[in-house]
């Protein structure tokens with residue numbers, strides 16, 4: 658995991674934090690380090706454990722999708738007074754049929770990936786379940802952008 | 810049931826986390842795919858798996874699961890143990906197969922974990 662940029666601003670007591678992370682394609686040695694860092698950051702801020710767990714699961718699934726299915730990308734953690742936002746933006750190849758990708762059990766993971774324990778096709782549905790608000794934007798040949806919001 | 814009692818009844822060897830063996834376990838689930846694990850609700854939960862790699866430990870970390878049992882005599886590599894030690898997760902390994910382990914635990918009052926729903 659590589660923390661790329663950190664921004665902390667406190668304006669009139671209003672908390673605003675942004676952290677960004679760089680994720681490399683197929684870098685299984687660092688798998689989970691982004692989600693782990695996000696989890697630790699939230700714990701330090703004293704966020705409730707129920708929310709932390711939901712953010713951790715969603716972040717981990719998001720991070721693994723970037724590692725496994727994309728050419729690499731970035732993840733962002735944004736925290737303000739009302740909400741926590743996780744954003745992932747990768748460098749493609751994009752998803753041909755997003756509706757299909759959202760279905761439980763749908764996966765294009767190879768047998769090699771499945772041997773590592775991924776490819777149940779449960780990642781995107783898991784992210785949606787954990788979130789208060791979930792957006793996915795993708796098409797073949799383009800970036801996949803995911804935005805996951807958790808209300809505080 | 811305390812982890813040290815679980816260790817005895819499933820005949821397991823503790824690979825890391827000796828100091829947490831007084832932690833209590835109420836529920837368990839068994840699976841070999843990370844995202845399947847990530848659909849469960851943690852409630853003093855034990856994870857049983859035949860898959861041995863550091864990703865299992867990461868998955869446990871995200872879910873606040875405090876103990877993992879590798880079945881069928883599978884021994885994790887150093888990296889897996891190191892990560893578990895760092896996070897503070899108990900890791901055990903047993904010669905018993907998944908079915909046998911699950912059966913023993915169920916007979917001793919450990920219940921299946923519930924799915925997380927919202």
Ligand SMILES: Nc1ncnc2c1ncn2[C@@H]1O[C@H](COP(=O)(O)OP(=O)(O)OP(=O)(O)O)[C@@H](O)[C@H]1O
Nearest residue numbers: 722726758764765775776777778779780781801844
């Ligand atoms: N960032 C991404 N870029 C390209 N394709 C993606 C991306 N994220 C998901 N997909 C596609 O959507 C499918 C479903 O994703 P999902 O996370 O639900 O399952 P999975 O990653 O295949 O398996 P699991 O998450 O259960 O380990 C993937 O198999 C893949 O085809």
Ligand SMILES: [Mg+2]
Nearest residue numbers: 718722780781
């Ligand atoms: Mg996935």
